[in-house]
Amino acid sequence: MTRSPYENREPKHFWRSAVSDAHLLTATGLYAKKFELRPRDGIATAGSCFAQHVANFLRKNGFSVLDVEPKPPLLDDEKAKAFGYGIYSARYGNIYTVRQLLQLALDAERGFVDERDVWSKDGRFFDALRPNVEPEGADTVEEVLDLRRHHLAKVKHLFETMDVFIFTLGLTEAWVRKDTGRVYPTAPGTIAGDYDPELFAFKNFSYDEIVADFEEFFELMRLWNPRLKVILTVSPVPLTATATDDHVLIATTYSKSVLRAVAGHLSQLSNRIDYFPSYELVASPWSRGFFYESNMRAVNPGGVAAVMRVFFEQHGTHAAAAAQTEAKAERRERTARVRERKRDVEGADARDGGDNARRRQRVDEARERQSAEEEAICEDVLLEAFAP
Amino acid sequence: MSFSLCVVGNSHVAAFKLAWDQRRPRLRDDVEATFFSAPNRLMKFMKREGKSLVANDGELAEKLRYTSGGLDRIDFDRYDAFLVVGAGFGIDVARLIQECGVTVPWRFADDTHPLCSRRLLETLIDTYLEDSMAIRLIGHIQRFSTAPILIAGAPFISERVADDEAQPWLKDDAFVQAFVACARRAAEAVAARHKIEIVWQRPETIARPGFMDVTFNNAPVRFQMRSKGPSFDVKHGNLDYGAMMLADALTRLDQLTNGRLLAA
Numbered sequence: 001m002t003r004s005p006y007e008n009r010e011p012k013h014f015w016r017s018a019v020s021d022a023h024l025l026t027a028t029g030l031y032a033k034k035f036e037l038r039p040r041d042g043i044a045t046a047g048s049c050f051a052q053h054v055a056n057f058l059r060k061n062g063f064s065v066l067d068v069e070p071k072p073p074l075l076d077d078e079k080a081k082a083f084g085y086g087i088y089s090a091r092y093g094n095i096y097t098v099r100q101l102l103q104l105a106l107d108a109e110r111g112f113v114d115e116r117d118v119w120s121k122d123g124r125f126f127d128a129l130r131p132n133v134e135p136e137g138a139d140t141v142e143e144v145l146d147l148r149r150h151h152l153a154k155v156k157h158l159f160e161t162m163d164v165f166i167f168t169l170g171l172t173e174a175w176v177r178k179d180t181g182r183v184y185p186t187a188p189g190t191i192a193g194d195y196d197p198e199l200f201a202f203k204n205f206s207y208d209e210i211v212a213d214f215e216e217f218f219e220l221m222r223l224w225n226p227r228l229k230v231i232l233t234v235s236p237v238p239l240t241a242t243a244t245d246d247h248v249l250i251a252t253t254y255s256k257s258v259l260r261a262v263a264g265h266l267s268q269l270s271n272r273i274d275y276f277p278s279y280e281l282v283a284s285p286w287s288r289g290f291f292y293e294s295n296m297r298a299v300n301p302g303g304v305a306a307v308m309r310v311f312f313e314q315h316g317t318h319a320a321a322a323a324q325t326e327a328k329a330e331r332r333e334r335t336a337r338v339r340e341r342k343r344d345v346e347g348a349d350a351r352d353g354g355d356n357a358r359r360r361q362r363v364d365e366a367r368e369r370q371s372a373e374e375e376a377i378c379e380d381v382l383l384e385a386f387a388p
Numbered sequence: 389m390s391f392s393l394c395v396v397g398n399s400h401v402a403a404f405k406l407a408w409d410q411r412r413p414r415l416r417d418d419v420e421a422t423f424f425s426a427p428n429r430l431m432k433f434m435k436r437e438g439k440s441l442v443a444n445d446g447e448l449a450e451k452l453r454y455t456s457g458g459l460d461r462i463d464f465d466r467y468d469a470f471l472v473v474g475a476g477f478g479i480d481v482a483r484l485i486q487e488c489g490v491t492v493p494w495r496f497a498d499d500t501h502p503l504c505s506r507r508l509l510e511t512l513i514d515t516y517l518e519d520s521m522a523i524r525l526i527g528h529i530q531r532f533s534t535a536p537i538l539i540a541g542a543p544f545i546s547e548r549v550a551d552d553e554a555q556p557w558l559k560d561d562a563f564v565q566a567f568v569a570c571a572r573r574a575a576e577a578v579a580a581r582h583k584i585e586i587v588w589q590r591p592e593t594i595a596r597p598g599f600m601d602v603t604f605n606n607a608p609v610r611f612q613m614r615s616k617g618p619s620f621d622v623k624h625g626n627l628d629y630g631a632m633m634l635a636d637a638l639t640r641l642d643q644l645t646n647g648r649l650l651a652a
Binding site for chain 1: 502505508511515516
């Protein structure tokens, strides 16, 4: 009798039974949590823009998502988001690379600020390490530095007190200042600053570098907080643009492959590091691309809901239904917005005898591109402006 | 052709009324003014009826009749200009810090006073002022009247408040000066958005940035229907203050109406 090591494997181990013949929205066994996520655990979130969805869903499902820089009460939600409030557990904006995360932790540890990390545009000054949190910038370099010192104190408090850290790995590509080695979330010249090739260099982090950076980060966190647990995910959002010479699809595949491999490796190293497969749920052939918006880049609400269903299936059974409800509400809201916009356009066209139509069409096209991203704040989308 | 001015707001109207009665500048003979004053908590009961705002509450109606000489409604058609006083509009540094937070330097920031950039602070103060009763009143007026509108915010709080040990930031002139500059830019932005002008208090009434010279808080003027007012309070101006503000407001309205107010 012939024997095979695949004998007696569970159905989830076979593509046909686990994927081809299964429906993604009802599939089970995709993720088995390594540790409990208790409602009272203080959860901190960070990462690339996809991580914003995770934080939103966790909050809405009763988990204790920490926020050490809460929005001022007078600020409405829309303005709060524009100022970087309520997106993550502190106002650090998107953290696309692990080097950026490590740098933030080290800065927080030492209270380190550097005026070379202040970029300017039109007489206003921006924190290059989180350029989106002050949409109009600050009055002076000193104001940026003072705001950053305060922010770092808050981040240190966050890192010292969080029980669980959920981090979404977003990119391997980044821009680095040559003389200081500082890494930035956006390329100089995108939101502020100016690209000077003598001063800035492109960096595509390797597997080894990312693993080393995360290990250093985790070591530091464990010093502050020995019981810390981490959940890693990989953003399924492709690159808006690449600074490599490769086609952006090739560059995306490289970047995501490296990050996925890093996350897998790190989760195997420690029982305090878990990997959650949001990347596979959205980007694999199983989803047939249905979870992407029409630009094939931004993840639609259905995709986010599908991801979070699997998450809550493990970490909170009653919350999964709430996640679906939330996604439905978001879809309804979006449909209402589209209808309202359509009514506006029709009204304006009727009044202007069609003169508005062409201009409106251009605006709508721009809005459509934007709508795919509007659920999350993603600086890298701005790179589209540089496309030919 | 006569000129009719409507002055409406909360308790700060009183200083303007006393100044009108006792120290108004020389005006044309046909210029008249009507004063409407009630606390903000009652002003919310003003209800629009056609081209009028009508008191929809007994206590409010009583206050309006008392201050206006018998009227409990503001008929927009009757007036050639409006002066809105106080009614939640103004730069009360201590209050705004409580509501909005502090700006750099960040040593004053804590859990209840978050640190804001100056631009964010402007946004917050803009929101705070935009939501004031004064701006709501102006919205009502502008719906039915094209008459010019000025707004005179509540005066700065008294310099005595700066001695409050629980609010150490108030003693820091540089901090308060920057804070007031933010607040002033926000107020100007709100005014511009509503196409109105602000009558700012004169420098000689200001002891230090953000604070009224204590001299102008002595014998503060308030409408007291049933009791005698205090000899001092930290929020209200006196007759001297009212006279300056009224003179400035009337001068500006005279300019805006091609000389219909001031005597030649």
